[in-house]
Amino acid sequence: MTITHALSNALSGLSASSRAADIVASNVANAMTEGYGRRDVELSARSIGGNASGVQVIGITRATDPVTTGARRVADGQVELENTRIEFMDALSRSIGQVDEANSLTGLTVGFETALIEAANNPESDAHLNNVASSAAALTSRVNAVADTIAELRMQADNDIAKTVESLQSDLDRLVQLNVKIVEQASAGHDASALVDQRHALINQVSEIVPVKEVLRENGMVSLVTLGGAILLDSKAAELGFSQVPTITPDMSVSTGVLSGLTINGQPVSTDAESGAIAGGALAGLFEIRDVLAPQAQENIDAFARDLVIRFETPLVDPSLNVGDPGLFTDRGAAFDPLLEVGLANNLTMNAAVDPSNGGENWRFRDGLGAASEGNAGDSTILQNMVNALQSRVETASGGFSAMGRTVTGLSADLYSLTESRKLAFDSDLTFVKAQQAALISIEAERGVDTDHEMQELLLIEQSYAANAKVIETIDTLLDTLMRSV
Amino acid sequence: MSGYSYGDLASSLNRSRLVAQTKASMDKYSYEVASNLKSDLSREVSGNFTPLASMERSLRSLESYQRGIGAADQFTTAVQSALEHVSVQMDSVATPLLGAGAVTNEATLNITSKTARAALDSVISALNTRTADRALFSGLATQDSPLASAEVLIADVKTHISGLTSADDIEAAVNAYFAVGSGDFKTNIYQGSDQYLNGFLLNDHERAMVDVKASDTEISDVLKGFVLGSLVAEGELDGDVDEQAKLLQKAGQQMFSAESGVSNLRASIGAEQAKIEAASTRNTAERAAAELAKSEIVSADIYDSAAKLSEAEVQLELMYTITARLSRLKLSDYL
Numbered sequence: 154m155t156i157t158h159a160l161s162n163a164l165s166g167l168s169a170s171s172r173a174a175d176i177v178a179s180n181v182a183n184a185m186t187e188g189y190g191r192r193d194v195e196l197s198a199r200s201i202g203g204n205a206s207g208v209q210v211i212g213i214t215r216a217t218d219p220v221t222t223g224a225r226r227v228a229d230g231q232v233e234l235e236n237t238r239i240e241f242m243d244a245l246s247r248s249i250g251q252v253d254e255a256n257s258l259t260g261l262t263v264g265f266e267t268a269l270i271e272a273a274n275n276p277e278s279d280a281h282l283n284n285v286a287s288s289a290a291a292l293t294s295r296v297n298a299v300a301d302t303i304a305e306l307r308m309q310a311d312n313d314i315a316k317t318v319e320s321l322q323s324d325l326d327r328l329v330q331l332n333v334k335i336v337e338q339a340s341a342g343h344d345a346s347a348l349v350d351q352r353h354a355l356i357n358q359v360s361e362i363v364p365v366k367e368v369l370r371e372n373g374m375v376s377l378v379t380l381g382g383a384i385l386l387d388s389k390a391a392e393l394g395f396s397q398v399p400t401i402t403p404d405m406s407v408s409t410g411v412l413s414g415l416t417i418n419g420q421p422v423s424t425d426a427e428s429g430a431i432a433g434g435a436l437a438g439l440f441e442i443r444d445v446l447a448p449q450a451q452e453n454i455d456a457f458a459r460d461l462v463i464r465f466e467t468p469l470v471d472p473s474l475n476v477g478d479p480g481l482f483t484d485r486g487a488a489f490d491p492l493l494e495v496g497l498a499n500n501l502t503m504n505a506a507v508d509p510s511n512g513g514e515n516w517r518f519r520d521g522l523g524a525a526s527e528g529n530a531g532d533s534t535i536l537q538n539m540v541n542a543l544q545s546r547v548e549t550a551s552g553g554f555s556a557m558g559r560t561v562t563g564l565s566a567d568l569y570s571l572t573e574s575r576k577l578a579f580d581s582d583l584t585f586v587k588a589q590q591a592a593l594i595s596i597e598a599e600r601g602v603d604t605d606h607e608m609q610e611l612l613l614i615e616q617s618y619a620a621n622a623k624v625i626e627t628i629d630t631l632l633d634t635l636m637r638s639v
Numbered sequence: 640m641s642g643y644s645y646g647d648l649a650s651s652l653n654r655s656r657l658v659a660q661t662k663a664s665m666d667k668y669s670y671e672v673a674s675n676l677k678s679d680l681s682r683e684v685s686g687n688f689t690p691l692a693s694m695e696r697s698l699r700s701l702e703s704y705q706r707g708i709g710a711a712d713q714f715t716t717a718v719q720s721a722l723e724h725v726s727v728q729m730d731s732v733a734t735p736l737l738g739a740g741a742v743t744n745e746a747t748l749n750i751t752s753k754t755a756r757a758a759l760d761s762v763i764s765a766l767n768t769r770t771a772d773r774a775l776f777s778g779l780a781t782q783d784s785p786l787a788s789a790e791v792l793i794a795d796v797k798t799h800i801s802g803l804t805s806a807d808d809i810e811a812a813v814n815a816y817f818a819v820g821s822g823d824f825k826t827n828i829y830q831g832s833d834q835y836l837n838g839f840l841l842n843d844h845e846r847a848m849v850d851v852k853a854s855d856t857e858i859s860d861v862l863k864g865f866v867l868g869s870l871v872a873e874g875e876l877d878g879d880v881d882e883q884a885k886l887l888q889k890a891g892q893q894m895f896s897a898e899s900g901v902s903n904l905r906a907s908i909g910a911e912q913a914k915i916e917a918a919s920t921r922n923t924a925e926r927a928a929a930e931l932a933k934s935e936i937v938s939a940d941i942y943d944s945a946a947k948l949s950e951a952e953v954q955l956e957l958m959y960t961i962t963a964r965l966s967r968l969k970l971s972d973y974l
Contacts, residue, residue: 184647184648185647185648187648191644191646251680251688252688252691252692252695253691253692253695253933253937259688259692259695259696260695263695263696263699263700264699266696266700267699267700267702267703270700270703270704270707270840271703271706271707273707273837273840274706274707274710274711274839274840275710277772277773277781277782529778529779529780529781529782529832530773530780530781530782531773531774531777531778531779531780531781531782531832531836531837532779532832532834532837533836533837534837537837537840540840544843562692562693562696563689563692563693565692566688566689566691566692566693567689569688569692570686570687570688570689573681573686573688574685574686574687575686576681576686577681577682577685577686580682591656594652595649595652595653596649598646598648598649598652599645599646599649600644600646601646601647601648601649602646602647602648603644603645603646603647604647604969604970604971605644605969605970606643606644606645608970608971608974609970612974
């Protein structure tokens with residue numbers, strides 16, 4: 154009968170309105186949730202047996218903008234990559250110290266030079282010779298400290314890689330589970346939006362480590378492909394392989410096989426930050442620190458140490474030395490060996506003959522490292538030679554510096570400048586990608602919940618509910634009238 | 640059920656980003672105004688710290704050089720003063736000695752010789768002066784006094800002239816005693832080093848040399864004169880008045896001829912003193928220039944920064960007003 158038919162139509166209207174109200178409530182509740190996909194009710198006219206029968210809720214759609222989201226995830230990864238690089242350069246830079254600080258590498262180099270100048274003008278003075286000894290010791294310590302910082306940062310990077318790979322692996326495993334659950338829900342006809350929100354957030358997390366492209370598969374599953382083309386998630390999660398090393402010495406590297414690279418499903422992959430399989434995110438940044446930036450910094454400080462050592466390791470400065478004898482600065486007591494330049498900065502030590510804390514005598518600065526006993530108190534020959542050694546322009550022989558003549562102060566300043574300009578380059582890259590990221594986040598957020606819009610929807614829902622309720626009331630009255638007349 | 644919508648989060652994210660940016664700018668400019676230093680020095684110098692390092696080095700090394708100049712000044716003044724004393728002694732004794740050639744009274748000759756002997760004491764003591772605990776005329780061996788005492792010198796000379804009875808013979812023997820290279824003066828009496836001092840470092844390029852030691856001919860010629868003049872008072876040529884007078888006259892001649900040597904020494908020390916003075920002035924000027932250059936690199940333009948700070952303040956106030964206005968506009972207020 155058409156009256157009962159009308160009743161059932163009105164009831165379907167009521168339930169559709171209630172469902173819509175539910176969705177509005179959910180949206181409003183999540184107005185501040187980042188990553189929440191605004192829900193929408195999809196309605197269509199219901200048809201039973203060829204006759205129009207009211208309204209049905211076909212499904213709940215979740216608003217997505219895959220293009221913007223994809224681009225934003227790439228930007229997220231790049232921001233993390235640049236941040237990782239800058240953190241390293243910052244720590245390195247602070248360890249070397251800005252050139253006008255007294256305790257910086259340059260400051261201590263100048264301190265050593267001025268101590269020598271004053272001792273050369275007062276060679277009799279024990280106090281001045283002590284000053285030379287302590288300023289040489291301070292300079293040596295600073296070189297050691299910079300090398301130690303580099304080693305620490307490198308080990309920290311290796312450690313962080315292990316932790317990050319572990320966390321990435323567990324994220325991928327959880328994504329497999331989410332994929333399965335979403336397919337189950339969708340096949341059973343339920344609304345899987347909440348699970349999709351979770352998966353969206355998890356993929357965001359993964360993207361900071363390795364930016365990925367989300368590819369929609371059948372039944373609502375997704376697979377993840379990195380920018381470099383490696384498949385991290387398909388029907389199963391990829392197996393990532395990495396082994397940490399307990400201590401790293403400057404001579405260790407991936408090419409010698411001592412440090413571990415990354416394997417995906419058993420295959421070793423390139424970890425290059427710009428073009429490798431895991432390019433563009435924090436993980437690639439960590440590999441870059443361990444395998445490129447730290448070794449580069451080590452090379453630089455080793456070259457500085459080498460320059461310092463060879464300036465003093467000659468009978469032209471200290472006639473009491475034979476050719477081949479270690480000079481004022483040594484490689485743990487030995488003379489410089491070009492084959493052992495890597496790690497020289499870690500091993501730089503003051504010659505024991507002149508180190509009061511090591512059984513040496515400070516008058517050997519004046520009388521020569523090989524002097525058996527004190528000589529003429531007014532003899533400033535060797536001290537003046539040492540001043541000259543610091544002030545003369547020596548061609549920098551290694552470390553990626555251009556082969557021009559530099560004073561020691563000049564070389565220390567160039568070392569710091571090299572570090573700072575690399576940092577500036579990363580800084581300006583960061584500014585660029587941050588601006589991109591901000592713009593993309595903003596565009597993504599535009600598709601988020603708009604409470605004004607929800608309020609307007611609520612108005613419509615109220616109207617519709619009231620109207621449907623009125624229809625039911627009227628039908629009820631009609632039926633009553635019919636019943637009474639029977 | 641879809642229409643046009645613009646997410647709430649979009650506008651609030653944008654606004655908070657702009658507010659944060661403006662506050663960061665304000666922080667930066669207020670630091671620059673308060674400390675007068677550029678806030679991001681690395682960016683301002685484009686990562687090139689070599690000029691700043693060079694200025695730092697200049698400033699600190701010039702400070703050290705100025706102290707060296709102080710030491711050089713002190714040393715050369717002391718040397719000059721000792722040499723002046725020597726000159727004065729020579730002047731007071733040379734003329735009477737020369738005039739002694741005509742004297743026949745043994746007592747007078749004795750007194751003249753005694754004056755010369757006393758002057759020898761004074762000269763040796765002047766040459767043995769130390770300043771800041773360094774000997775002035777010992778060359779590199781500043782820990783040792785340059786000359787043995789006058790008594791030792793006279794005793795040593797006497798062993799070389801024992802038995803000689805004529806002024807000519809004595810003069811020849813004393814000449815041999817003081818001869819450079821072969822004489823025993825250097826071996827027995829001079830206690831310093833064979834090498835001159837290395838010179839004081841005045842700045843990166845200049846040194847002040849003090850090339851004088853007690854074994855130099857200029858000094859030993861002076862000592863020779865005083866020694867010759869003292870021998871009569873020490874009992875040599877006893878009774879032979881003619882030879883005594885001759886010896887004293889020879890002493891006077893020797894002293895006059897030694898005068899030019901001493902003046903030359905004093906002149907060259909004087910030249911070094913002038914050099915030290917000039918270097919000091921130059922260092923002071925260079926220091927001022929380096930300080931200026933350094934401040935140009937690291938100092939902020941506070942007028943510029945203050946203007947930008949006010950701009951940022953205004954901007955922030957506007958952002959706050961806009962944020963407040965927009966947040967008051969919600970549809971739910973009107974329902």
